Amino acid sequence: MKNPIILTSRDEIHRHVHGLWRSAPISASHAEGGFIHDIVEQFASLPRLFCDSTEDRLERAHFCSWWGVTMNRTYDNPAIEDLYRLHEMFHAAFMPYFPGIGFDAFHRKMEDNELKASVCSEIRVYFELPHLREIAFPYPIYADRFLSDASMQTLWHKNKPVAIETLQEARRDVMFSKPEHEMDLTERWIRRFALQNRQWSTCWYDRYGEIEQHMFEFQIRALQGDRSGAIQYHAAWIEAQAGQDGEDHIPYRQEAALFANIYWSNRRRYEAEFATATKAG
Numbered sequence: 001m002k003n004p005i006i007l008t009s010r011d012e013i014h015r016h017v018h019g020l021w022r023s024a025p026i027s028a029s030h031a032e033g034g035f036i037h038d039i040v041e042q043f044a045s046l047p048r049l050f051c052d053s054t055e056d057r058l059e060r061a062h063f064c065s066w067w068g069v070t071m072n073r074t075y076d077n078p079a080i081e082d083l084y085r086l087h088e089m090f091h092a093a094f095m096p097y098f099p100g101i102g103f104d105a106f107h108r109k110m111e112d113n114e115l116k117a118s119v120c121s122e123i124r125v126y127f128e129l130p131h132l133r134e135i136a137f138p139y140p141i142y143a144d145r146f147l148s149d150a151s152m153q154t155l156w157h158k159n160k161p162v163a164i165e166t167l168q169e170a171r172r173d174v175m176f177s178k179p180e181h182e183m184d185l186t187e188r189w190i191r192r193f194a195l196q197n198r199q200w201s202t203c204w205y206d207r208y209g210e211i212e213q214h215m216f217e218f219q220i221r222a223l224q225g226d227r228s229g230a231i232q233y234h235a236a237w238i239e240a241q242a243g244q245d246g247e248d249h250i251p252y253r254q255e256a257a258l259f260a261n262i263y264w265s266n267r268r269r270y271e272a273e274f275a276t277a278t279k280a281g
Helices: 010-020 024-031 035-043 078-093 103-128 130-136 150-158 160-176 185-203 208-223 227-243 253-280
Strands: 002-007 048-052
Touching (some): 002 227, 010 024, 010 035, 010 078, 024 078, 024 130, 035 078, 035 103, 048 227, 103 130, 103 208, 160 185, 185 253
Antiparallel strands (some): 002 048
8 A cells, every 4th residue: 555645524525535536427416415425424424544455455355445545446437436535425424333342243344344335336336326327337237137127116216215225125135145047147246246345354363353443443432532533543544554564565465465366266257257247238
C-alpha cells in the first residue's frame, strides 16, 4: 500500500468519495441525497483511510476493507470502477466486529457481509439507478433476470425492504442450496466464488482475531467522539503492519500471498469459461 489519505470528518469523507465517482448516475445519486448518499453516509460513520496498491497481484484480493483500508482501483469503464468502489464501501460501512468470535461464526459473518455487498452492487443498484445498467456492462448479467421479472418489479415498487431481502435470499440459494445441475454458468460461478470465501477465511485462521479486536476498539473510540484520535491510532496500526513487509509495504503480506494463488487461479478459470460461452453464443 502507498499514498495513504486519512479522512476524519463525515464531510471530508463525503467530499473525497464524491470526487472519486466517474459515472453520472452514481455521482448524481450521491449529490442529490439518494441511494448512494445513504451508503456513503453510513460509510462515513467512522473515519476512513484510502490508499493505492503497491503490488496488485497480492493486494487485489486482500480484502483490506475488512481491516479499515479502502484500496483505490481503476477500470476503463467508469461505471464498473464506481461499482467496485460501491462494493468495497458497502463492505466497510456495514461490517460488524466481534472480539473473541469463534472461527465458524467469523466465517459466517464474513459470508453474510459479502452476500449483502454483492446484492447491493450487483443487483440492487440497478433497481435504484435504472440508467446505470445501460452504461455498465454490454452483455447480460445476473441482475437482468430480476430486472426483467414483473413480479420482482412489483415487489420493488410496493415493498422495497422485502424486495431487498428476497434478492439476498435468491443469491444465498445459489451460493449454498440450489442443485448445481439446475444452474447456468453465471450461477455456477457465484457458487464457486462462495466456496472461495471459505478458503479466504482459512488463510486468516491464525490472525483474524487480532483484526476483529483492533477494529472493534477503533470503531468504539470513534463512535464515542474521538474520531481524530481513533483514525490516528488506526493509521499507525496499519503502518506498523505494512512496515513488516520490506518488499512491497503490504500489511499482512503472508495472508495476502496465501490467498492470491487461489484468487488468480479461479479468476483465470472464470475468464476462460465465460470467453468460451460468449463465443459459443
